[in-house]
Amino acid sequence: MRTKDLVYVALFAAVTAALGLFPPIAVPVLAVPITAQSLGPMLAGAILGAKRGALAIALLLILVAIGLPLLSGGRGGFGVFLGPSGGFLVGWVLAAFVTGWLFERSWSTLTYWTGAIYTFLGGVVALYTLGIGWLAVAANLSLFQAAAGSVAFIPGDIVKVLIATTVALAVKRSYPIIEERSDG
Amino acid sequence: MIELQDVTHRFGDLTVLKGVTLELSERRIGVIGSNGSGKSTFARLLNGLQIPTSGHVLVDGQNTRHQARAIRRKVGFVFQNPENQIVFPIVEEDLAFGMKNLKLDQSVISQRIDAVLERYDLTAFKQHPAHLLSGGQKQLLAISGVLVMDPKYIVFDEPTTLLDLRNKRRISQAIAELSQSVVMVTHDLDLLGDFDRVIVFHDGRVAADDVPRVAINRYKALLCP
Amino acid sequence: MMSLYSPGETALHRLPAGTKLLGLVLAGTSLFFVADIVVLSGALILVCGAYLVANMTVKTLFAQLRPILWIVLILFVAQAFINGWQAGLVVVLRLMNLILLAALITLTTRVSEMTDTLEWAIQPLGWVGVDPRKISLVISMAIRFIPLISQITAEVREAQRARGIEKSIVALAIPVVIRTLKMADDIADAMEARGFDADPR
Helix, strand or coil, X not given: CCHHHHHHHHHHHXXXXXXXXXXXXXXXXXXXXXXXXXXXXXXXXXXXCHHHHHHXXXXXXXXXXXXXXXXXXXXXXXXXHHCCXXXXXXXXHHHHHHHHHHHHHCHHHCCXXXXXXXXXXXXXXXXXXXXXXXXXXXXXXXXXXXXXXXXXXXXXXXXXXXXXXXXXXXXXXXXXCCCCCCCC | CEEEEEEEEEECCEEEEEEEEEEXXXXXXXXXXXXXXXXXXXXXXXXXXXXXXXXXXXXXXXXXXXXXXXXHHHEEEECCCHHHHCCCCEHHHHHHHHHHHCCCCHHHHHHHHHHHHHHCCCHHHCCCEHHHCCHHHHHHHHHHHHHCCCCCEEEEECCCCCCCHXXXXXXXXXXXCCCCEEEEECCCHHHHCCCCEEEEEECCEEXXXXXXXXXXXXXXXXXXX | CXXXXXXXXXXXXXXXXXXXXXXXXXXXXXXXXXXXXXXXHHHHHHHHHHHHHCCCCHHHHHHHHHHHHHHHHHHHXXXXXXXXXXXXXXXXXXXXXXXXXXXXXXXXXXXXXXXXXXXXXXXXXXXXXXXXXXXHHHHHHHHHHHHHHHHHHHHHXXXXXXXXCXXXXXXXXXXXXXXXXXXXXXXXXXXXXXCCCCCCC
């Protein structure tokens, strides 16, 4: 990794932390409030690519684990990982990686809709797979029950997929970071 | 002495420096020119942050093309925005950064930190978060971070552009007091009065190279013909 | 930098971070194999006792549980409905034990001590090519960037208000991301100008 890559990794850990400072948006139709923070993993992957994006989110989780209250609502410490929804946090790393990997693969031919599909695959499909599996184990539920308990969050996450894609493609046009390189 | 030998630099199709040859040996050298004249690129060439497309930059005989690492220890660099060169959250940690890169002893590191904080009246801020400093204090911290590495030359790239008048005076006084050789790119013509030499860049070439009064007049004539 | 650490001089505060973390791992693993309500309740009493030993107030203890209160309640109801109330109680007790124990470590350990322990723990990664020095570097940089990004966000928001754009997260995020990426490039230059070498040979 070049000096620049290290700085990008630290930057997107900080960007994701800063997103946690936004107050949650309550949407009347949805049962659960939307927090801006889970935009972070999608943006990190879509803007920095798989490796740097995943490292940035992993770095944020390290900062949280050592006791900084950087998750939305001022949460932090080890406890957040051990709760039933811990998989949705660890899953952020996977979400950034999958989104980044898909963006890297088709960087030069990316359109809004392919970008949105890739962000959805990383930021929702990959994230929920891990999160729901974890929830089922931690709370002693069947996968179906765990999934049923998580669907309420999906509409909010789809809104975030669309936002993250718009932002990532605008950044791609004016300040592209992922380039077509095989060495990453 | 820093020498430029027939230096040309391009970014893609854009040629920003065109065959510049200079010998820089005075203690205080000012560099002026309109935006896009190539003066910032010129500054970045001096410590190997930028390697010229063709030609050579020599610092005390060492070529930036081959010995950029050694040259960066000799040529300090202060950027326009102090915010963008403070790397660590706490003042003391940030000052230690460059010296740790030089692999200096911990005792030397703490001694130099205390000395430089004392010099710029920042001792009270040693354990402070850097982001709570004022704009002028941040630029003093940035200069301190370079000074503790004990460079022989210091290049400044518009160090006062983002500061208010009072901080501008403070920084220019701090620069005047430095024992190092200084090359300063600036838009603040009044900083250059006491300088030994002023170089005017225009369209990638040296348009004037003289004592401050003559060079500045030439620059003004270029801007408003 | 704000942190969740609650200063004190008790035995739990003085215990090395590594020991506490190891304890958490062991306790967490054993809890997973226990399904007895009496044993789990006993464990919970012990954990609450540990809060007293660490000089924490009852208010602090409940504050640790508040973020998971709703999840725990929903889980209990769901479990009670599907597998009976005993199963619900087991899941809830297990979770409360884990969360309280983990939170106690966070409350009694300084961030700097955690960072040191982390650096020590990742020493072996040096053999597979990961530089532990870089990990503490990016940790520090991220902490430095958080207030900087908040400041840039505030500046961009103000500029947009002046242009009549009120509440668009997209219109806010794009300029903030681009400005911070440019800042990152400048910082990388400044680090190299100060003799930093990402891969020293």
